[in-house]
Amino acid sequence: MIRFEQVHKRYATGRQALAGLSFSVQAGEMAFLTGPSGAGKSTILKLIALIERPSRGEVFVGDQNLARIGRRRIPLFRRQIGVVFQDHKLLQDRPVLDNVALPLIIAGVPRREIDKRVRAALDQVGLLGKERNLPQELSTGEQQRVGIARAVVAKPPLLIADEPTGNLDPQLALETMRLFKRFNDVGVTVVIATHDVHLIEAVGARRIALTDGQLALA
Amino acid sequence: MNLGAYLERHAQTLVGSFGRIVKQPFATLMIISVIGIALALPLILQVLVQNARQATGNWTDAIDLTLYLNTAASEERARAIAAQLRSRGDIAAVQVITARQALNEFREHSGFGTALDALTDNPLPQVLVVTPTLAASRSDAAQPLQKQLAAIPDVAEVQLDTAWVRRFHAMLDTAHRLVALISGILVAGIVLIIGNTVRLDILNRRNEIEVMKLVGGSDGFARRPFLYSGFLYGLGGGGMALLLAALTTHLLTGSIRHVAELYGSDFGLTGAGWALGGEVLIGAGLLGWLGAWVAATWHIRAIEPS
Numbered sequence: 001m002i003r004f005e006q007v008h009k010r011y012a013t014g015r016q017a018l019a020g021l022s023f024s025v026q027a028g029e030m031a032f033l034t035g036p037s038g039a040g041k042s043t044i045l046k047l048i049a050l051i052e053r054p055s056r057g058e059v060f061v062g063d064q065n066l067a068r069i070g071r072r073r074i075p076l077f078r079r080q081i082g083v084v085f086q087d088h089k090l091l092q093d094r095p096v097l098d099n100v101a102l103p104l105i106i107a108g109v110p111r112r113e114i115d116k117r118v119r120a121a122l123d124q125v126g127l128l129g130k131e132r133n134l135p136q137e138l139s140t141g142e143q144q145r146v147g148i149a150r151a152v153v154a155k156p157p158l159l160i161a162d163e164p165t166g167n168l169d170p171q172l173a174l175e176t177m178r179l180f181k182r183f184n185d186v187g188v189t190v191v192i193a194t195h196d197v198h199l200i201e202a203v204g205a206r207r208i209a210l211t212d213g214q215l216a217l218a
Numbered sequence: 219m220n221l222g223a224y225l226e227r228h229a230q231t232l233v234g235s236f237g238r239i240v241k242q243p244f245a246t247l248m249i250i251s252v253i254g255i256a257l258a259l260p261l262i263l264q265v266l267v268q269n270a271r272q273a274t275g276n277w278t279d280a281i282d283l284t285l286y287l288n289t290a291a292s293e294e295r296a297r298a299i300a301a302q303l304r305s306r307g308d309i310a311a312v313q314v315i316t317a318r319q320a321l322n323e324f325r326e327h328s329g330f331g332t333a334l335d336a337l338t339d340n341p342l343p344q345v346l347v348v349t350p351t352l353a354a355s356r357s358d359a360a361q362p363l364q365k366q367l368a369a370i371p372d373v374a375e376v377q378l379d380t381a382w383v384r385r386f387h388a389m390l391d392t393a394h395r396l397v398a399l400i401s402g403i404l405v406a407g408i409v410l411i412i413g414n415t416v417r418l419d420i421l422n423r424r425n426e427i428e429v430m431k432l433v434g435g436s437d438g439f440a441r442r443p444f445l446y447s448g449f450l451y452g453l454g455g456g457g458m459a460l461l462l463a464a465l466t467t468h469l470l471t472g473s474i475r476h477v478a479e480l481y482g483s484d485f486g487l488t489g490a491g492w493a494l495g496g497e498v499l500i501g502a503g504l505l506g507w508l509g510a511w512v513a514a515t516w517h518i519r520a521i522e523p524s
Contacts, residue, residue, distance in 0.1 A: 049432070051523050072436075079434035089429050106435045110223045150433065 001027040001158060001189045002048060007057035009043050009213070017043040019213040020057070025191060025206075027157070030184040032200045033193040035210035041193035043213075045160050048191070049083055050074050061158065079107060082151030082188075084161035088143045090135040096122070096146050097131040103154040121153040125179060141172040145179070152183060159183055161192045165199060177203045228442075235446035246454070249415050253408050253455025257502060258462035260401035264494075265467060267393050283364060284377045285346040291372040293317070296344035299370060303346070308354035308363060315345040343374065405505060412451050412509030416444050420517045428523045437518050444514040445507055452506020456499040 002025040009018040018040045025031045033041045046052040047059050050066060059066045062080065069077050090099050100121055104114045122128050125145040135143050144164060151159055161180065165173035177192075177199045184190045184205075194200070200207055209216040239246050287296055293316045300312045320342045325331050354363055360378055368376045420427065427440045 051432075075431070075434045075436040075439075077434075078432065083432060085432075089425075089432060091426055091429060102430065102435075103433045105227065106430070106433060106439055108223050108227065111226060 001025055001029070001062065002191065003060040004044070004047075005058045005060075007047065007054045007059060009040070009047065009052065010055045017213055018047075018054070021210075021214055022057075023208055023215060025189060025208075027189055028184075028187055030181065030190040030203075030205040031192075032205055032207045033191065033210060034195065034197060034200070034207055035216060037195065038212075039210040039216075040213040041210060042162055044210075045083075045162050045191070045193055048158075048160055049081055050077060075106075079103065079154060080156050080158065082154070082156040082159040084144075084147050084151045084159070084164045086163040086166045088135070088147040090143060090146055090150075092135050095132050095134055096127065096138070099135065099146055100149045100153050102150060107154060117153055118149075121149040124152065124182075125149045140167050141169075141176070144168065144176060148176070148179060152188070156188070158189045159191070161190075163194055164192060165194060165196055173199055174202055181205070231442050232446045235443045236450060238443075239447060239450055246451075249411070249451055250454035250458050252411055253451065253502065253506075254458025254462055256404045256408050256411070257455060257459035257498065258466070260397055260404055261459050261463045261494075261498060262466050263393075263397040263400065265463060267390060267397055270390055270393075283348045283350065283360070283367060285348060285367055285370075285373050286375045286377070287344040287346070287372050288374045289317075289341070289343050291344055293344060295372055296346060299372070300346055302370075303348060303367075308351050308359070309348055310351045311349040313347040313349075315347065317342045317344050320345060408452070408455070408502075408505050409509040409512070412448050412506045413513035415451065416448050416510045416513040417517055419444060419447060420514060420521075424521055427518060427521045431521070432523045437515070440518050440521075441511075441514040444518075445510050448506040448508075448510020448514075449503050450506070452509075453499060453503040455506070456502025459502065460495050460498055 004021050004023050007018050007021045008016075010016050017038075021040065021044070033044055035041055043052065047054055047066070048061055050069065053067075061077075064077070066077075091102070097118055100118045101114050104117060109117070118131070119128065122131065125148050127142060127145055127149065130138065130142070130146075135146060138146065144167070148161075148164070151161075159180070164180070165176050168176060173196065180190050180192060181203050285299075287299070296314050296316060300314050303309050303312045317340045321334065321340050324342070325334050328334075348367065350360060350363060353359065364376050364378045367373060430440045431437075
């Protein structure tokens with residue numbers, strides 16, 4: 001599902017984030033990217049979502065070489081990926097319903113269908129009944145789950161998350177990880193960047209350890 | 219995507235844009251007023267020029283040629299020429315003013331009655347007032363006609379007094395062009411004003427656009443609500459301009475009617491009219507859309523999630 005081949009990434013600031021990284025994640029797999037901050041976890045996710053482009057090397061998602069995807073085709077490509085952010089990135093002036101519905105509205109799904117699928121997604125993350133609330137009326141954990149509902153509502157085959165448990169207490173963090181595991185159980189490929197090693201052990205999934213933009217030697 | 223969903227999405231966007239605009243009534247009123255004033259100026263000028271055209275439009279078509287005969291020519295000769303002219307196809311009417319009639323009239327109105335009695339001879343010539351047909355009264359046809367009439371024996375002079383009418387129409391044409399020019403400049407200004415407003419809107423909603431792009435929204439998708447905002451700003455500004463123009467014509471009507479009365483005319487000012495009003499509204503809406511399109515295309519492209 002994901003393949004990195006000798007990927008280098010140097011930012012305009014001169015910081016070398018990835019240094020010849022190669023790894024792959026199979027379809028249906030669940031994998032954690034771990035390592036100290038600055039190891040390149042976030043950069044990997046940004047390269048997968050085409051938020052950034054590699055300086056050298058190639059990235060494949062599905063069977064597509066991302067270097068071949070031009071600017072105009074990026075929106076269509078991103079619709080195949082659910083992304084969860086540490087800071088949620090919700091529209092603060094829109095109710096939960098609109099936030100979760102956004103990917104479906106963009107994809108042009110009819111309204112009746114949207115209501116149904118948004119409810120299903122909110123049910124999966126345990127937020128049914130909060131459709132009319134604004135994000136700021138919800139707790140951090142709930143806002144994070146709104147973000148997850150939005151990421152999965154269009155049923156993408158790939159789900160990526162950047163430090164999804166960063167702002168959550170241990171109990172909530174564990175529940176969130178179990179939520180991701182449930183999506184993985186129904187066939188979604190899941191890649192999560194986290195520094196929280198205990199959680200990985202609790203969920204039991206593959207770990208890709210990074211240090212200085214390369215695979216850490218085990 | 220089916221057509222129903224597509225239309226539904228556009229309707230939602232339109233309603234959403236409208237909602238955002240009315241949420242900031244003061245700012246919206248300001249921008250609409252700026253557009254309205256900028257549009258009202260050329261609109262009012264246009265209405266005035268149009269009215270001046272209407273008021274003077276029949277002048278060119280009603281040229282009379284005045285034939286002065288030699289003082290030696292008799293009344294009979296004048297009537298004979300009149301009969302000859304009446305038989306021509308390009309002449310609608312001929313009125314004979316005999317030297318006697320003219321003198322009597324002059325005696326009555328001028329107050330020189332007794333002084334004129336001292337004259338032994340009538341110094342006034344016989345006069346024919348010739349009205350050409352409509353086709354023959356255009357300026358290009360009227361001049362050859364003038365030459366032909368001047369060639370008739372006993373005709374001393376033919377006066378075709380159209381120069382000032384032509385000058386006046388030239389002035390109107392200049393005014394009309396000036397209005398077009400001013401309109402062009404102000405229209406460009408409106409596109410820029412709306413573009414700038416939309417730019418600020420976009421910067422304020424930067425996060426929202428970023429989120430849209432992150433979940434797969436295209437530039438076009440992110441741009442759409444701004445296009446509707448621009449259209450609505452333009453439409454509101456157009457409405458404001460019509461209101462201002464209507465107010466101005468209303469205020470001017472009284473004084474113009476007074477002037478017209480002094481000239482013995484029943485001329486009254488007519489307003490912009492429904493057709494022009496509709497054109498202004500739609501045109502302003504499209505201008506708003508255009509300004510928004512330019513600004514949104516440019517600035518939304520530059521916003522990328524990081």
